[in-house]
Amino acid sequence: MSNQNGRVYGLTLLCPILNDVHASPSHDLQIRAYLAALPTGAESPFAIASGTHLARLVVMDDVIYVGAPAHEEHLHSKYLIFEANIDAIGDAGLDSYLTGLANLASQHLDAIWKHCTGYPGTSNLPDFLSYMKACRIETTFFFAATNDKSVPETLTALQTQRAMADFIVKHQGMAAAELQRRFIDFASKLSTAPVPPPAMATHRRDIQTGGRNE
Amino acid sequence: MSKLNATDIQGFVLRGYNMPYARYGFLHFENSARARDLIRRLLGIVTTGRSWDQGKPQSTVNVAFTYRGLVKLELPIATLISFPVEFQQGMKARGGILGDTGLNSHEHWDELWRNETQVHAWLAINALTTDALEARTGQLQELMQETGGARVLSYQDAAAIVEDGKVTLKEHFGFTDGFGNPDYLGVCRSTQPGQGKLMPDGSWAPLATGELLLGYADEAGELPVAPVPHILASNGTFMVYRKLHQNVGTFRRFLDTWAARYGAGDNFAREKLASKFIGRWRDGTPVESSPDKPDPAIAQDPNLSTNFTYGEDTAGTRCPIGAHIRRVHPRDAFGFKGRLINRRRITRRGLPYGPFASESDASPDLDTVERGVIFMALNASISRQFEFVQQQWVNYGNDAHLGNEKDLLMGNHAAGEKYVIQGDTNPANPPFVCAHLPNFVELRGGEYFFLPSITALGMMAMNLVDPR
Numbered sequence: 001m002s003n004q005n006g007r008v009y010g011l012t013l014l015c016p017i018l019n020d021v022h023a024s025p026s027h028d029l030q031i032r033a034y035l036a037a038l039p040t041g042a043e044s045p046f047a048i049a050s051g052t053h054l055a056r057l058v059v060m061d062d063v064i065y066v067g068a069p070a071h072e073e074h075l076h077s078k079y080l081i082f083e084a085n086i087d088a089i090g091d092a093g094l095d096s097y098l099t100g101l102a103n104l105a106s107q108h109l110d111a112i113w114k115h116c117t118g119y120p121g122t123s124n125l126p127d128f129l130s131y132m133k134a135c136r137i138e139t140t141f142f143f144a145a146t147n148d149k150s151v152p153e154t155l156t157a158l159q160t161q162r163a164m165a166d167f168i169v170k171h172q173g174m175a176a177a178e179l180q181r182r183f184i185d186f187a188s189k190l191s192t193a194p195v196p197p198p199a200m201a202t203h204r205r206d207i208q209t210g211g212r213n214e
Numbered sequence: 215m216s217k218l219n220a221t222d223i224q225g226f227v228l229r230g231y232n233m234p235y236a237r238y239g240f241l242h243f244e245n246s247a248r249a250r251d252l253i254r255r256l257l258g259i260v261t262t263g264r265s266w267d268q269g270k271p272q273s274t275v276n277v278a279f280t281y282r283g284l285v286k287l288e289l290p291i292a293t294l295i296s297f298p299v300e301f302q303q304g305m306k307a308r309g310g311i312l313g314d315t316g317l318n319s320h321e322h323w324d325e326l327w328r329n330e331t332q333v334h335a336w337l338a339i340n341a342l343t344t345d346a347l348e349a350r351t352g353q354l355q356e357l358m359q360e361t362g363g364a365r366v367l368s369y370q371d372a373a374a375i376v377e378d379g380k381v382t383l384k385e386h387f388g389f390t391d392g393f394g395n396p397d398y399l400g401v402c403r404s405t406q407p408g409q410g411k412l413m414p415d416g417s418w419a420p421l422a423t424g425e426l427l428l429g430y431a432d433e434a435g436e437l438p439v440a441p442v443p444h445i446l447a448s449n450g451t452f453m454v455y456r457k458l459h460q461n462v463g464t465f466r467r468f469l470d471t472w473a474a475r476y477g478a479g480d481n482f483a484r485e486k487l488a489s490k491f492i493g494r495w496r497d498g499t500p501v502e503s504s505p506d507k508p509d510p511a512i513a514q515d516p517n518l519s520t521n522f523t524y525g526e527d528t529a530g531t532r533c534p535i536g537a538h539i540r541r542v543h544p545r546d547a548f549g550f551k552g553r554l555i556n557r558r559r560i561t562r563r564g565l566p567y568g569p570f571a572s573e574s575d576a577s578p579d580l581d582t583v584e585r586g587v588i589f590m591a592l593n594a595s596i597s598r599q600f601e602f603v604q605q606q607w608v609n610y611g612n613d614a615h616l617g618n619e620k621d622l623l624m625g626n627h628a629a630g631e632k633y634v635i636q637g638d639t640n641p642a643n644p645p646f647v648c649a650h651l652p653n654f655v656e657l658r659g660g661e662y663f664f665l666p667s668i669t670a671l672g673m674m675a676m677n678l679v680d681p682r
Contacts, residue, residue, distance in 0.1 A: 165632055165634070165647060166649075168645075168647045169632065169647045169648075169649040172475060172644075172646060172647060173475045
């Protein structure tokens, strides 16, 4: 199970994109256009369906020839690459994750994957699951965006960290007995606080990716 | 490698002049032919990196150009488009990457920089005395008049802070500044441990020349991205100019407010807290080397003042993980024996501007008085070096494992930001969190410049730049 790291599953799909010379704009461009407008916040399909730590969607046109002594090679097709770190154990876990996506974000999934060869659509769930798993590759080593904690555990930990920092700011230097009383109160409130929703991290960062930054 | 040809490199690149007065003139070229004539007349005046065997001159002159200045000088289009894209765009256009938004956005800049398209060149004078500064200004004014090549849009004066009649290395928040400049291969300079790159055996070695100068191999063994022809770029570099206003009143009030709750809450606690912000005590003593008190024996010893690492202090109990100097020059703080930072180093130049307000100065307008620091950074690649430091290490904290936290001192803060001081069980060194960070520093403008070699200046003056 080289796609498994503890309770986290590293899902990598390579889905060939339809090569239709009559399609205009081409199917890969239509995917690019759709992905460019895909919501990344609470409306993201990966926030709506549960269990995603991180997900990336990439359109790969070809491999690039970098010169001698490399052997010049090309892909047979353009590919849609989907990579994700998800809460899942084994194939059963993967099935239930993909089922969640198919049930809750079918509109986005179909809009993206309909440009891929052989995609059956989310309406036929067994075919959908078989298709996705047929496109899956064994990574042997994948980018792990998280430690061995589930998405709700991670969200709760972040909530605790922020609340704890605020508590410290407010109470640092307070007499021990009073501090303890307030901490017990704080800890009990925190322990019953609901798990925050995904993709609702902290405030927006005013950071833009630089074209030439490495 | 052999020694660099110092007579072909502008002196400003190779050494900090360490002169107490400076005047930066920002020029607008009226006409390309006359501007070239002006550059030709400047050729014999520009201070090179030649060693000062006969002692320091009374004053120095250096010159650099904006992209628009090079366009105005009618460099060939094939040369112009070969400059790195960030230089072509200019600093204002890079505001999103640099975090120059909100209080730091260009609507708040000085008038000169709101009309930055007018600025074609930077003409800098450094001087030992005000007389020498005025004399040199007069000479340059005359040259501009005689040639009709340029007019001065504005002058920016800067000067070392004088305290008790003594010239200091302090900036307006009261910290001794100017420790961290790197050493480079081939640049003759009295080197000191801690200023180059960290070697696997723990010693320090100079950085590759190509991290500072175009035309030489950099730390990756590559030539930096540079314009064509090679001879135009070689021995030149890029300069970032930023006028950074300092809110001295805000800084002191913030320190007072939080120091009252830190440690014993006394004056020493205030100084200790201040040192935890920066990573140096006010006299320059590195907190990492001396966490409990300033130590002049360390601060004033070139073998000690920059000779430290953070490897033994990964928890930040001596020098906080987010302290200013630990963020902008992390040494070995990110692991891998410091190798992750060798392509992110910059060389700093500049001086404070505006009147110094002593600690006893209680005037209500400490923030509004024009004072701050003229920050200039020299680097072979503005995007790889300066912009990376500003974007990733000043306005973001991920590399330092600090999430979204920004640099306390320089960061463009949003509501709710905190600064965490890691501590230990010693009651004099408690863990502490400061919240509600205001902007201590505000950007008043600036631009990206190309600082050419003497040869390149000659080529520009004689209209000989040929990219073929």
